[in-house]
Amino acid sequence: MPVPLQPLAAFDTHDHAQCAGGVMARAESLVAERGLRLTPVRRRVLEILLESHRALGAYDVLDRLVAEGFARQPPVVYRALDFLVENGLAHRVRRLNAFAACMHPGEAHQPAFLICRSCNMVAEAPAARVRAAFEAAAAEVGFTVERLSLEAQGLCPACAQGAA
Amino acid sequence: MPVPLQPLAAFDTHDHAQCAGGVMARAESLVAERGLRLTPVRRRVLEILLESHRALGAYDVLDRLVAEGFARQPPVVYRALDFLVENGLAHRVRRLNAFAACMHPGEAHQPAFLICRSCNMVAEAPAARVRAAFEAAAAEVGFTVERLSLEAQGLCPACAQGAA
């Protein structure tokens, strides 16, 4: 029985080991279901991304891998990140040129991101209505939407509190 | 009397010289009003962006400048682009790591972009409702939105037609 998902756990204090562990477990079963291979590098990259609710640059991840004995080879980390993104286990945050673990893999979603400019936390917000509004706007001019990037930069509740 | 703005001129056939000229004229008066300086490099960069409804990489713009006798200095083009973006005369398209002229400078708007993956055209769609939906979603979790990136990749009407 999977741990129930807290929406927006990122911005709430929570048992992060349990949070990350739950996501990892779900990632494992997804990969198994689909006949994909969560190889050591891929698994390790996902674990690294899951350590915090922050987006990491590819080279930040690479540095971590190097510290663990892997060779410093950008293609290795980019391939792992591409795999994770393509299979919905991680997201690319374009505004930051960075990557974040997906906190609810398996649920179909191209989320909207909330990026705190103060603490750098990244949360996935439910984007169904934003998507719908965007697609309506696009449809009005005959544009067919295939992929969306929806990213907001601002202040998370805690940092807004602190700033005020 | 300014040329009336066609929403989404990008995807319609139109008199582009008039379209670009009108935007340029509006840019000029905006800059004058605000006491900013549209220096030669800045003006030229804006003109280059206005030549098509496509986003250009900083180095694409730089290549154009070099062809016209400027030295190949990335900072020059980035400074010009930063100026244009900060003052609402151009937009940064994060998905493409590229820049596009703003087609209605002066009107307060952080637009939503429609990027055709086939012909590479970029249009600015009215984003008021998308913004509102996004901000509502953010507000629900206490997040304060400061800046939004709203970008869709897909097919413009003409390319969708061709593909079908």
Add this chain to the structure above:
DNA sequence: TCAGTAGTGATATATTATAACGTACCTCGT
């Protein structure tokens, strides 16, 4: 006239991302 500010010129370098090619290993059909 002189200090302050904004802009540019120039060199160097940082950061992010991919091309290209070879090797290892798995797996499936025979």
Add this chain to the structure above:
DNA sequence: ACGAGGTACGTTATAATATATCACTACTGA
């Protein structure tokens, strides 16, 4: 067992995007 085809990885090199820094110029306003 064996080889064909596929997937992933190892490795080198390089492409593409972006910024730091410092010197110099030109305008701006007291």
